[in-house]
Amino acid sequence: MVRFENVGLRYGMGPEVLRDVSFDLPANSFQFLTGPSGAGKTTLLRLLFLTLKPTRGLIHTFDQEVSTLSKHALAETRRRIGIVFQDFRLLDHLTTYENIALPLRVQGQDEARYRAEVVELLHWVGLGERMHVLPPVLSGGEKQRAAIARALIVRPELLLADEPTGNVDPALARRLLRLFIELNRSGTSVVIATHDESLMELFPARRLRLEDGHVTVQEPASWS
Template sequence: MIARPNRRPQMKGDALVRFENVGLRYGLGPEVLKDLSFGIEPHSFQFLTGPSGAGKTSLLKLLFLSLRATRGIVTVFDHDTSRLSKDELSVLRRRIGIVFQDFRLLDHLTTYENVALPLRVLGKEEASYRSEVIDLLEWVGLGERIDAYPPILSGGEKQRAAIARAVIVRPEMLLADEPTGNVDPPLAKRLLRLFVELNRTGTAVLIATHDLSLLDQVEARQLVIREGSLTVTDPHHAEAGGW
């Protein structure tokens, strides 16, 4: 088993994210998420699992503030998101790292430039981060692809570049959607170790995955979605529930 992630006592008032009776529907369709109540605490580590179509991607979009809940209260970094403008939501999103399934790399930038982009957006000088970006690319196995452009990268290489871009700024919360879906088992284990190490430095991590073997490698809380409803299980607590 990979080294255990950080553990802190769970307190209802001590959360990066709080969902209270949250529901989500698209247009006039049925609810895809129903009565979700849970919290994501600072420094915590959790997996999000469930069958295809259960609502995992919709939940990630709510957490990343790219969707608004249809009902209920979503609080992120102590802000009620229903009261925020698009610009204010954008500012909060800068504190969240995300790994998308479709990677979203910029084809006109090299691997190095894609990974360094969040640091450039923050106004940092290249001299202050170049060695860190190169070291991270070496760690994820892209040391020889630093100057390559996304169109010539394999799916697994794009996945690793997207992960490196998400973690380079050490966000307060990291959301990863199937981050090991395009790599072989040894590399998947290596990437999972990267997430655990990032968590140990203070980042709350949530990994959405179909790969249940990952759950055996890290002792962490599990958020399980079935038919739009959420069950929370924690190996450190006998009870299950939102908090």
């Protein structure tokens, strides 16, 4: 699904923050992206989401070499990817329902076609009773679930999540992890950036460890 080949990234004339990064993301896979704070996990997610271009090296996404894509093709490819931001990025003047439906509205879809799907997803993430409230009324955990639902509503082939359990209690973190596992079982590849060792121990998934600008891949059998 995704392949990095000797990818390097620097900002301006500064030193490279990522160096010779090479790895594959297989279709229907689940992996944790881990490493110390400041290692560049968010930067790597931005490369995966195609909002950053590498300074050198190649990135292949859905069998396409990213640097050769036109702006239109790049936007079309990005629509196949969902992302959950660390700061939620919900719009305070829209209800929970409207925030989740927003990607479909932007695509120009008719609400009559997607309303039932949005409501079903709201119930699936445990927000069925909160669909008509505004984000300032939601708890941190509810905002996180709304952000996840917004990413899922486009039925992405690849879902990226940046520290999705960083601001919730352990019980809710386990619940959110179960949501990601169920999504993966339905056919979506999942990458969760986290430094939470206790969370990663709950599910024997592949780990991409980012440290000193390099990525090493740890398969579950190597640390079981």
